[in-house]
Amino acid sequence: MEHQVTIEGGEAFSVAANEDTLLRGALRAGVGFPHECSVGGCGACRFELVSGTMETLWLEAPGLAERDRRRGKRLACQSRPTSNCTIRVRCADSYRPIVDPNRWSAVLLNRRALTPDMSEFTLHVPDAAQFRPGQYALLYPPMAQGARAYSMSNLSNGDGLWQFIIRRVPGGASSNALFDIRVGERITLDGPYGHAFLRDENERDIICIAGGSGFAPMLSVARGALAQPGSRRVSFFYGARTQADLGASAELDEIAHERLDTTIVLSTPQVSSPWRGATGFVHEEVERAIARPLNRYEFYFAGPAPMVDAIQTLLMQKHQVPFAQVHFDRFL
Ligand SMILES: Cc1cc2nc3c(=O)[nH]c(=O)nc-3n(C[C@H](O)[C@H](O)[C@H](O)COP(=O)(O)OP(=O)(O)OC[C@H]3O[C@@H](n4cnc5c(N)ncnc54)[C@H](O)[C@@H]3O)c2cc1C
Ligand code: FES
Structure with a gap:
């Protein structure tokens, strides 16, 4: 009905x-x-x-x-x-949706730990997996109230594979329920959604900025941009907390490419293990590191709301980057 x-x-x-x-x-x-x-x-x-x-x-x-x-x-x-x-x-x-959304009963094929609290989930649906890099899907974990949004980390494919990088949030209803699902069990997947997807109608170099589990959609955007022919460069900034989170950034080594450069920024590096990389807030490192003027780039970013708000202020108020060149998801 x-x-x-x-x-x-x-x-x-x-x-x-x-x-x-x-x-x-x-x-x-x-x-x-x-x-x-x-x-x-x-x-x-x-x-x-x-x-x-x-x-x-x-x-x-x-x-x-x-x-x-x-x-x-x-x-x-x-x-x-x-x-x-x-x-x-x-x-x-x-x-208007860029790809028509649909709903499936998906099977969890694999879960692979990347860090102590982040894992890659691979779900399988019986149709081709069609979405744009940077989009998200809604997952309905059993036992949790309502749906939660999770961004895909892979690219569209004919094998029906939807990959996500999910952080287990302490006390979080949905993320914990997802970590409890066993390989082979089913979960409802609905998507794709979202407008922070990779634009391919221009040749501007790309800046990806990821905070925490915002890593997933940025990985997909970087993969998508590097899979396209041309000379577009991708600068990938990953803001994490400590050295314990570095396992996720190893995924960037997998997509190593002459057009990709990566910067890891730790906000609270542990003194117990050596760290010679950047420290502080990821948006501060972006402002320090990239060549001016900032309005010559296409920006993509995803992560916690305070990080997204700080980057928006930096780009749109301080550096007058046009709104059309700024694409983001706030992980609420
Ligand atoms: C566009 C988008 C993309 C995201 N991508 C990722 C990703 O790739 N990886 C990742 O780890 N996280 C991602 N998130 C965050 C994710 O959706 C969850 O918020 C996170 O996993 C915490 O969920 P939780 O249920 O464990 O925590 P909880 O604290 O239990 O809930 C977190 C949020 O769920 C919502 N919520 C609570 N109760 C209800 C209800 N009854 N009905 C509906 N909603 C409710 C609220 O917004 C709440 O703040 C994304 C969020 C958004 C908005
Ligand atoms: S789209 Fe409904 S509250 Fe965000």
């Missing part, structure tokens, strides 16, 4: 009852519904319900401020239509 959703003065689409959120129904129909995180954290998918009924999946979702709630705003990624509806939202072509 499906419910029809009409956007006031705009398109109409259907949403599968009991299964789809309003946002996923819209994106699956190719509608340019505004969104960013898909998991209730950012507020980009706010809309108003004009008529009909909707169920709210996560009442306390932080993407909605108290003021928004009082004004009757809702989050499309946390709303499920329970009747035909009319809604009010301003859509834009830039939000």
Whole structure:
């Protein structure tokens, strides 16, 4: 069964009852519904319900401020239509999915430890794995409430392989549930989503900046850019905490390339083992290390919200890098 959703003065689409959120129904129909995180954290998918009924999946979702709630705003990624509806939202072509999202029951093929708290997960689906470097998928770990976003670290492939690098968050419901899944078990995978994907319509050199598990999408962007012919250089900055996190950066050695240079920045290096590399915040090292002017590059970055906010301020306010050259995911 499906419910029809009409956007006031705009398109109409259907949403599968009991299964789809309003946002996923819209994106699956190719509608340019505004969104960013898909998991209730950012507020980009706010809309108003004009008529009909909707169920709210996560009442306390932080993407909605108290003021928004009082004004009757809702989050499309946390709303499920329970009747035909009319809604009010301003859509834009830039939000239309670049690859049509789909949903599968995926099998966990392999889990490989990279650091004490980060592992690479390889999931298999029965169709070709199609996504752009830098995009993410929604995973639904059994026992955890709701979906969580995880970025792919590999490239599209005909073998149906979706790879993720996931950090086990202390006390985190979803990440711990994912580490408990056994090889051979199934998990629902829905994707791809996200706009921080590799742009190939220009020849600008690329700066990738990864903080913590933001390493996954940046690895995919670097892999994608280096797989393309041409002379585009990739400078990869990885901000980690201590030497214990260096296992992840070994993945960069695997993609060693004459057009790739890498810089590891440790925020709190342990004195007990030697470290001669950069220290401090990764965005400070980026500003120190790359040649001016900064607006000659295409920037990609992913990781914790404070890191993403600091880089945005650095690029867009301090160095006037045009918004169109800045692509990022905030890991909320
Ligand atoms: C675009 C994007 C890409 C990401 N990519 C990666 C990645 O590649 N690797 C990685 O390790 N992490 C990634 N993350 C972070 C990841 O999605 C999780 O936030 C992280 O694993 C912690 O989840 P947790 O459930 O373990 O922790 P928790 O602290 O239990 O939950 C973390 C977050 O989940 C959300 N949440 C909590 N309760 C609910 C609920 N009932 N319904 C829906 N959502 C809820 C909230 O936003 C909360 O802050 C990404 C996040 C985003 C937004
Ligand atoms: S996309 Fe819905 S809150 Fe981020």
